[in-house]
Amino acid sequence: MRGLPSLLMLPLMLAACDGPLSALSPRGPVAAEIAWLWWAMLAGAAVLTVLVLALLAMGFGAPRPARARVWIHGMGLWFSVAVLTAVLAAGLWVGERILPRDDGAVTVHAHAWQWGWTFTHTGPDGAEVRSDNLLHIPAGQPVDVLVTAEDVIHSFWVPQLAGKLDAIPGRTNRTRIVADSPGTYAGLCAEFCGLGHARMRFNVEAHAEWPPLLAADDADTADPDREVRP
């Protein structure tokens, strides 16, 4: 009966694996690589947990002979090192594959402030187009996002398209996002940045046509002197 609450919680926990802010329901190749790595790390952690629980179980009950060569050297040392090495190799492999490359990808800018985002991309006429809390990208092709910050450290994260990247005042960081198909994807600030952090959400609109023709309400021409805070 003790396992019943956990069993009842299972559908709720599994439901968290899907949704607009779940990294486990990727909508692009970069996010798919990260989701794969997450599952690989979960598998590695599960294997080691089973080992530890087995050792714990052996500690109960009547004393029994346990060979140090098997349990300390074999399982405790080499088995754990093998699992951790596999996970590290997977991390290096995925880390290299999701890096931005010099391959002519579309570049957009994301500027974070307390508490919102200002995004900039190049419009059809070549002018800079700015939009608050709505990032426009092309669908089906890589996009490099240059991430900056106005005041404190924030973090740019679109879970279904890519991993997190910190927005640090005085630095420009670059991350790559890819959306497989046109649509709207949810993003958020992933670094606590003050009282308004929780409402520092934004959307990413992936367009089939690029650059998109936007309605006047959706964007305004960039003005460097414009006050970005609401």
Add this chain to the structure above:
Amino acid sequence: MRLLALFIAGPALWAVLFAAVYALHGIGCAGLTGPESLGGLWRLVMAGVWIAGLGAHVALLRALPAGRGGADRWLPLTGGWIGLGASAFTLFPVLIATSC
């Protein structure tokens, strides 16, 4: 106390080596020199420090006193091997991973 110092000598050397390579990586990525802009020279510097550190670990293992046997011997040796393994395992990515 001496036995404890000998035991943590290997892990302490790992900590120093890790901090040194991490600092070099940070300096390179800060743009002071550019890790890849000097024809990969910065990566060679980091790798050189790492390999020199591995050499220091081996020298430490060879220099550990034999003691009177038993724990006096195997405890420092275990610490030495843990340090060497940790340095090899945690810092080998400087050879292959893309910097910054």
